[in-house]
Amino acid sequence: MDALKNFIDTISSPQLFITATIIGFFVVMHYVRFFTKTPVFLTFLGLFTTFFLVSLTDDHFRKIVTLPDNVPIVGMLFLIIFFTWFSLRKGVDNDIRTEKGEPTFEKSEANEKLFVWPNLVYTEFLCMILATIVLLIWALALQAPLEEPANPTISPNPSKAPWYFLGLQEMLVYFDPWIAGVVLPVLIIVGLMAIPYLDKNKKGNGYYTFKERKFAIVSFLFGFLVLWIFLIVIGTFLRGPNWNFFGPYEVWDVHKVVPSVNINLSEIIFIKWFQTAMPRFWFTREIFGIILVFVYFGLIPIVLAKTLFKKFFMEMGAIRYGFLMMLLLTTVALPIKMYLRWLFNIKYIVAIPEYFFNI
Amino acid sequence: MADKKNEFLYNTAKLSVIFGIASVILFLVVLCVIVDDYSREWKKYQRSFNKMQVEQTKGELEELTKKTRQKKMARIEKKLKEEEESLKEQKTVLKEKEKQLKQLDKEILLLDTDLKSQQAELEAIKYQFEEQRAHSDEHLVQVEVSQESKLALLKEELNRWKILVGENKSIKGELIFQRTTLENEINSILENKSELVESLALMRSEEKRVKDKIKNLKPSLFNAFRNSPMFDFIAPTLRIRQLVMEDLYDDLSFVQVPKIDRCTTCHLGIDLKGFEDAPQPFTTHPNLDLYVSSSSPHAMETFGCTSCHSGNGQAIDFYHAGHAANSNEQAHEWEEKYDWHPLKHWAEPMLPLKYVESSCLQCHDQQLVIPEAVELNEGRQLFEEMGCVGCHEVKGLPEEEIRKAGPSLKRIRGKVDPGWTAKWLKDPKSFRPDTKMPSFFGLSNAASEEVEDTQVHAIVTYLFDQSEEFVPEEITGEGDAEQGQKLVKEIGCLGCHSVGEDKVSDFAPNLSQIGSKVNVPWLVDWLKNPKHYNPETSMPSLRLTDQEALDVAAFLVTLKNEPFEELAEPELNQDALEEMVREDLREGLTDKQVNEKLASMSQDEKVVYLGEKLTNFYGCYACHDISGFEDATRIGVELTHESSKPMEQFDFGFVDVPHTHQSFYQTKIKQPRIFDQGKEKTRKEKLRMPQFNLTEDQRNSLVTYLSGLKVNHVPMNRLKLLDEQERLVEDGKRLIRDMNCAGCHEVDTGVGGDIGKYVDDSVMAPPSIVGQGARVQGDWFHEFLKAPSEIRPWLKTRMPTFGFTDEEIDVIIKHFRAEDGVEETFSETKAQPTEESLAAGALLFDQLRCIQCHAVTEGMVGSSGEVSASELAPNLLLSRDRLRHEWIVDWLKNPDALMPGTGMPGYFPDLQSPLPDILEGDAMKQIIALRDYVVQLPEENDKKKKK
């Protein structure tokens, strides 16, 4: 049993786990028709639940998971899995119907009107009662946590932000606080707000589909599922004292020392490659990093506009396209930064501590 | 199209079923919420306590209704009936009087009503008059005639009313007087009747009160309603009890919250007598007269519970209150009974009961010996005596008054040889098992035997290198061991030292192996005059003659510890030495410089250099005076607020013990190096606290003291502040403890005087100094302490010369006088004898045959020759200057009261004089006469000598 546990602990190191998740995400997106089949989903759900219940026997795993504040996250995880499948499945069903030429479910009922009383009101009323029951049972079962009185001089280790910000706190490992703490949240909000104005696709309004809005759904799900929900799960269950990474069964030991000496790009270039001392003036020191960033944000959109996203560019017009590309590139920048960290131990691409400006 | 609208999306019947089920579940869940909210742990306890109280009050009721009380009640009722018959004849007289009474009341009432209205009129007129007068005075100049006459008219009107009201008032007074006399007459007739009724009523009310109490506690429908959910806010019998203290605060990490203790919600019988053997949580608090009851100095209402027991007073369930198990068994028991586990997330859980005395320190820290706090006092004393205070600073302890725990090493060369010292330092317990000297080497985190031997060798070499020369005084002559042994047993060495099995106190070292330690010349010099070798030693001199010193030395030298002598001396390991010296040199020097330095140092220089570094590293100067380390800083962590330090700052390493302050102290004291276990540390980083080998209760009392070292939140007005008298008593206590007076003298009733067991007769033992302040005069006491003079010549144990400084003597005298409440006066009140009392005194002195025991002239021991030792008593010539004259009177009155078990007979049992003819048999006068006579004995003696 321990061998299995150690094995799971090792494979759940961030590199492997996140890579596997990203790859898994795109595979599921590609073969969505297969994966949303009910038996396939049920086997996946069954496997996941058995894995969860079996690992509950491990007392460290149980200690973390049954923390009063972590129980809602487990609940959320199951809900998210179910609803993702449910919406994709309805989308796939509608796609199949449209391929056969039949109207989608929603279309077939679109113009039938029903009295709100009792139809809608009754179901809503039932939802309310069920919700109250769930809340009351939850309140009865779990006592709200109350730790020592607030003591500004003793900071618990690890001290975590509320669970819904753990995704951002996870990004703090890879980015400078001003990006992870301010720029990313702003971009998330602005990005969400911009979706209706960026998505010119007329189809898919008012009914589940997948094929007709493939690009929009994949990019949204990547942002929401992988970068938000999944990072919350990692931040809650797999991040322990000193924000070290701990496997699901690994005991959170404050003294764990993980050798991680990260260096900036400028150090690699000047010391490793050129073997010269680092220049004093920040601009000459960081010139390469700056160029790299400009290339990434400046050159790539232009090249793509000419090649792959030509159709998008024509449809959306320059401003919308530029804005969309900026958002997409930032979203993709997150995993890229992670890999730069894991593979080359790069801390910052551009490091100008004099002005607190690091990317 | 239209009617399609009526169609239902979902089959409402199915929906209704779901609705039905859902609302039933919702109802049940809401019910669960109410039940969960209602069923609280403390209600269970209150119900079972109510049952216990009902039984107890039923017991009370039985007493009340016992046969004896019943008979008494019957008798009273019978008497009452007789009384009523006797009243019958006087019925007519009674009725007549009552009629008159009513009549009088009516008249008074009538008069009263008129009087009231007249009074009102009077006031109105007075107002107008005053107004008018004031008005007219203002404009004195142009007073018109009309205003003048108006004023006169009003004045006249005012007088008229005054007279009228005066008359009515006097009539009323008259009527009231008549009424009261009449009333008294009636009462006197009915007097014993009402008395009987009253006593009867009292008995019945007593029963009624108890019955009511039962009714209130007994489970009944009404009580059930009062406690039912949703109605239990009206007047529940089961309710939370709390104590709110105005000026005491709980500290919730830097925030002061008014202290509210709700412990009595479950501990219901804590302040009620009669529940001493009730099961927990209802047991009564031990010794109620000192704690908890409202009359005790620590009343529950003003102190609460958590000020002593700490823990979370506001919580009302077993776990959240922070109960701490007193032992592992109790912990297991609680785990089953209350599924208890140590409280997480709370800074100060409750103190386990065996450490609860530590809370006394918060208010009583000014008292050296806190009454009733035995463990704490012993802990505090250990903290100083064992030398902990040498390494660990505790602010608030009087630094300058605390002596160093170990002997001075400044002149070690004169006392012992390096070989012995090395073996001793390596393992002190092998030489003297019950020594206070802790062991530094051979502990759990020791590097290796070679390294440790080299360290011992280096330290000893350094000590002998820094030691001054000491040449003992040359005393020639042969010592006789038996005589020495007899002397040691008799002159008082056993007061402090223990020799072989004779063990009185472990104040000073056990001498059973002294022979293998010191050489004779040093020993003789030391016995003659200890301060010659070490000026600050607390070892007093017993004024031994040369021969006596030689005899004692000869005897002591025979006490050997052969196995220790055969032990091999720890040798030097060259490369261990090099390695350690290099390590010390490396601080501040580059490797190149270190090598040069090392090469330049000779072998001795290396050893001495290392020895000095190690003396500093192990902190030997904490307990021993070593020249060069007079003002070295303490090496241990400061412990002033150790028990307020958060648990995160305690490094438990890999040792699996509960994470509480107390368990850290226990583990650390038991095995100081244990927390290094499993850690990779360089020599300098290793823990260096030595091993003290304390017994179990010594450890408990030391941990009790350490648990009391907290940040103190007690406001000034709640601290036990010592007044002037108590302050003087406290100052003296420390000195008396440090000089171990209790070794020979009985310092407090039943405390000290242990040497007495080596003497067959209590008269031969050192006298008790209880009440010494009232007994002796200040100046005499001062001289005596400076250079003890002989009072009881037959005593073998000698009062040693301690070499006190004048301030020290002053402190001791003030201590004793303050303890007995003797005011500080410049001169003692002397007796002024009159001729007549002197004559009577002489007569009494002869008739009571005082001479039989008391000598009256110098050098005479009991005039009538062979008198059993027990009858000998001090020479009375000394009394004039030695004893306080008021004390002699008290002494003669009742000697046994002042010194229980004294040989002096009580001549005046409860102040009845045995010789009625002198001074008309007035005992007091006779005692004073005797005292006057005794006090003038020296003058009489001089007169006789002159003749």
Place this chain on the structure above:
Amino acid sequence: MATAPKKSLWENFRQSQIWKSIFRHGKPTDKRNRSLVILSNVFLHLHPVTARKSGIRISYTWCMGGLAFFIFLVEVITGVLLMFYYRPTAEYAFSDIMALRDHVPLGIMREIHRWGAHAMVIAVWLHMFRVFMTGSYKPPREFNWNIGVILLVLTLLLSFTGYLLPWDQLAIWAITVGSNMARATPFLGHEGPGASFLNIAGVSLVHSGDDVRFALLGGRFVGAATLLRFYILHCVAIPLAAAVLMAVHFWRIRKDGGISTPV
């Protein structure tokens, strides 16, 4: 004349003036009354009288929006009840919460409020997820989607400010970590990029005493001022803002053609 059939008490009461003044419609069994029941009640008129079938299906809407709103109401009710017992000062905050846990009758309100908060955050995310998957943000509902995003942010802020109120270690350090990010805001945070540029004649305009973090916390560290500030935000400011925006949100749903259905 056959006497009129004796009406039951209940029917008489149903005809009484009192009843009629409250319920301006008969039993909602026929078309007229079913529409009247909606039209005559301000709360029910949140819904249209009739709606398209696909929009009503629970498998389409998951009732997430309704749930989020319902939990918001639960939060308001339990929140008000808790406000009776909670004093937002550094001295009393913790002991009041402890009192709620220990001896205040129906202290379970605190649990309902806390778990309700988590539930509401999850419900709001799932509602966003459903609206996105059904493409209901497409014209004409773009504005309403933005209102939704703002409401999402407000929900997170509500939960964030509420997290501090128990004033225990979990709370103070979660908020400290959360607010530490604010000091790195570009230009407005004293440790953010560009802050050092904003100084006039050597006097730095943005420092730890006046940057956005200071504004958020009401001080340089999470202290009693923060507790009070977060209390007011949590109990008054944000709920009001959320309520107003919800009204706009509901209004826009109705105006933009009810639950989205294929056009």
